[in-house]
């Protein structure tokens with residue numbers, strides 16, 4: 001029992017509300033104060049199921065709490081015909097690939113070279129091969145949409161059929177590059193292939209319209225970008241895709257087959273809902289968020305041998321930093337690469353992966369200007385303290 005008791009009080013050695021957290025996968029998922037309260041209210045198991053309609057028992061039909069309305073409001077917000085909340089973005093991709101394969105056949109999906117690993121796993125689990133569209137050279141790693149044309153033709157040549165689907169990662173997790181979705185959508189549609197936009201890093205933090213961008217399916221991650229607890233994923237669809245992706249089960253016709261009936265039943269869904277008004281407002285402040293990221297990038301580049309990779313000026317909050325300067329310190333420091341983590345933590349800043357100095361990622365999303373300035377000062381101070389030149 002002693003061994004088990006350590007699970008009863010799980011605490012960190014830092015208080016989240018006292019520090020600046022720069023972890024890029026965490027910034028967009030920090031709960032709104034409303035969500036933090038609501039999840040306690042609905043923390044028990046199937047707590048949203050009190051008023052499940054007896055004749056059509058299904059999560060998205062529940063009116064109390066207003067899950068049915070939420071699904072519709074979420075669709076309006078994303079400019080889609082319908083939405084479903086699933087466990088994670090990767091599940092939304094898996095479901096889309098699976099149902100498109102069942103409906104259209106094909107053996108390949110075409111995806112961008114910067115796609116998240118989970119895109120490849122989703123395809124693999126569906127028995128689909130992946131053809132990637134290469135990205136350009138450093139330091140910007142730009143994606144040329146025309147590459148989709150080439151990749152689709154290659155699939156046609158090699159397999160004798162068109163790909164099952166085309167997927168683009170709206171903003172990739174490695175460099176935080178924002179991609180030209182509309183142009184890729186047009187290429188996919190010229191071939192009659194459904195276009196999936198993986199908006200894990202965009203929808204929920206910046207304005208995104210499924211219809212404007214020409215998507216058939218949009219996937220996103222609640223715990224990444226919607227101020228929601230894990231696990232929450234978003235699947236947004238056009239009417240045409242609803243017919244394919246949300247087909248009813250033959251066994252239980254009221255249930256949607258690919259969702260295995262009801263999806264996320266409790267606190268995570270409630271948290272996503274409670275943060276929704278906050279999310280609707282915050283996407284309006286996107287330009288300011290981008291300004292903070294670009295400003296910090298320029299400040300970090302004052303450290304000798306430091307460069308922020310990816311598109312410049314920045315169009316997104318994720319920064320990929322390459323720093324030969326900080327790496328020089330790590331080489332001679334007793335704590336090796338961990339020195340950076342410790343130096344930052346002393347200054348009330350966390351979220352850079354411990355041990356990394358040469359390449360690391362960070363995000364300023366949702367921080368105040370004062371906090372962003374504090375981050376810049378901390379990095380410059382640390383560099384100077386160890387004798388690395390700053391300009």
Ligand SMILES: *Cc1c(COP(=O)(O)O)cnc(C)c1O
Nearest residue numbers: 088089090116173200201221224
């Ligand atoms: C973080 C991320 C994911 C994973 O999201 P989950 O909701 O955890 O599945 C998928 N795609 C991209 C582009 C991401 O950045």
